[in-house]
Amino acid sequence: MWPSLHLEGVAGGSLVLLAVCVVIALAFEFVNGFHDTANAVATVIYTNSLRPRIAVALSGALNFLGVWLGGIAVAMGIVRLLPVELLVAQGTSAGLAMVLALLCAAIAWNLGTWYFGIPASSSHTLIGSILGVGLASSWAAGHPGQGVNWHKAQEIGLALLLSPLLGATVAGLLLLLMRRLVQQPALFEAPKAGAPPPPVVRGLLVATCGAVSFAHGSNDGQKGVGILMLVLIGIVPSGYALDLDADRATVVAAQGALVAIEQTLDAHADAAAAAPVAEARAQIGALHAALDARGSLQEIPATERFPVRQALLRLDQSLGALTEAGALGLSEAEAAQLQSHRGVLGRLTAYAPTWVLAAIACALGVGTTVGWQRIVVTVGEKIGKSHLTYAQGASAELVAASTIWLAGGLGLPVSTTHVLSSGVAGTMIAQGSGVQAGTVRTIALAWVLTLPVTMALSGGLFLALRAVLPVAG
Numbered sequence: 001m002w003p004s005l006h007l008e009g010v011a012g013g014s015l016v017l018l019a020v021c022v023v024i025a026l027a028f029e030f031v032n033g034f035h036d037t038a039n040a041v042a043t044v045i046y047t048n049s050l051r052p053r054i055a056v057a058l059s060g061a062l063n064f065l066g067v068w069l070g071g072i073a074v075a076m077g078i079v080r081l082l083p084v085e086l087l088v089a090q091g092t093s094a095g096l097a098m099v100l101a102l103l104c105a106a107i108a109w110n111l112g113t114w115y116f117g118i119p120a121s122s123s124h125t126l127i128g129s130i131l132g133v134g135l136a137s138s139w140a141a142g143h144p145g146q147g148v149n150w151h152k153a154q155e156i157g158l159a160l161l162l163s164p165l166l167g168a169t170v171a172g173l174l175l176l177l178m179r180r181l182v183q184q185p186a187l188f189e190a191p192k193a194g195a196p197p198p199p200v201v202r203g204l205l206v207a208t209c210g211a212v213s214f215a216h217g218s219n220d221g222q223k224g225v226g227i228l229m230l231v232l233i234g235i236v237p238s239g240y241a242l243d244l245d246a247d248r249a250t251v252v253a254a255q256g257a258l259v260a261i262e263q264t265l266d267a268h269a270d271a272a273a274a275a276p277v278a279e280a281r282a283q284i285g286a287l288h289a290a291l292d293a294r295g296s297l298q299e300i301p302a303t304e305r306f307p308v309r310q311a312l313l314r315l316d317q318s319l320g321a322l323t324e325a326g327a328l329g330l331s332e333a334e335a336a337q338l339q340s341h342r343g344v345l346g347r348l349t350a351y352a353p354t355w356v357l358a359a360i361a362c363a364l365g366v367g368t369t370v371g372w373q374r375i376v377v378t379v380g381e382k383i384g385k386s387h388l389t390y391a392q393g394a395s396a397e398l399v400a401a402s403t404i405w406l407a408g409g410l411g412l413p414v415s416t417t418h419v420l421s422s423g424v425a426g427t428m429i430a431q432g433s434g435v436q437a438g439t440v441r442t443i444a445l446a447w448v449l450t451l452p453v454t455m456a457l458s459g460g461l462f463l464a465l466r467a468v469l470p471v472a473g
Contacts, residue, residue, distance in 0.1 A: 006239030033367020043393030064365035066217020128454030168426030208397030396423035
């Protein structure tokens, strides 16, 4: 199994640093598990649909499956948020400082908000921490503001901003629709102590709990996958900059995509776009030299693998800019074909090893089974002025699962916490029972403070660690 980890030739000191960072990354995902579990299980517990231990065990298992089966689009969004070049260009000590700083800042904020029972967002926390180390590292290198992929940051920021508003609005409207269509007054009343709901309603609530748990694994769990890949690419670029386990067919397809892209540029390049076209051709030339006549990526010398990754990413960026500007004058079919070729090349870098998925899935699944009580109480009792009803629980869970699934399909991380909490609040308002202003203010304050606090904390930790860690190559 050791060779499959692609750690050949890595010095003992780097292995120790890697092990430390991997453990801390798994600790973040473990904390994420018990911090966010309440979002899925609160409704089934407070409607007496499932006993707490059964609900938590079910949620843990489905979180595991969500990571395992949910794809890696969100993980790659996290990887691209922070330019990995920063980790390698500044040496191992700076890379270690960045990884440790962002993970420690995220864990500290998650633990603090969990301790006080505040449903804060692990997504906000992680992204704020990444932004903080990116900005601090670029400032330390004399290039302020260049340590973050701002285009990707804007996409993610918009998703994080709109998703809770969408959750509150749609959950409230869904509850009103249920009132019109479902003539069962018991659905809109507080559950009686210890009495489970009718079988159909119980089945719906258990199903929505499972859907939110699976969606949480496929979205939040993928953030952990992205972080662990960031660790591996940054500290062991020779083993993880490229998918060394890619089969020969994938490499041959990439070689063919390069030829097809070159032909597209020859046929459609506009003289006005000479500079970006020349940049794209330069990257294609570098990739031809690295990939042609090679049957696998493992045949590429270890020292050349990260430059190949850089060339692939820069080529994709150049082609994206040319397409968006209309500089190639492509028809709709030709643009779709070029996008397909870009996707073929992307398979060489957009990946996650099986052991990474398994490790993150286990950490999230096990974390789900502990520490969930504090936030369950907040979600179930302290958001609204009345006890959560069957219909409210089902509405909030359905909207949360749907929103998270949609975001996952788009490769955007969203906050399970904020979507579900806002969904519960929306149903309380639609029900006419109102919300507890103090709790809502606390959640909103945590929402506002999470980004700046975690950015400052991770940035400060990075600068401090960078100053004390021994310099390594």
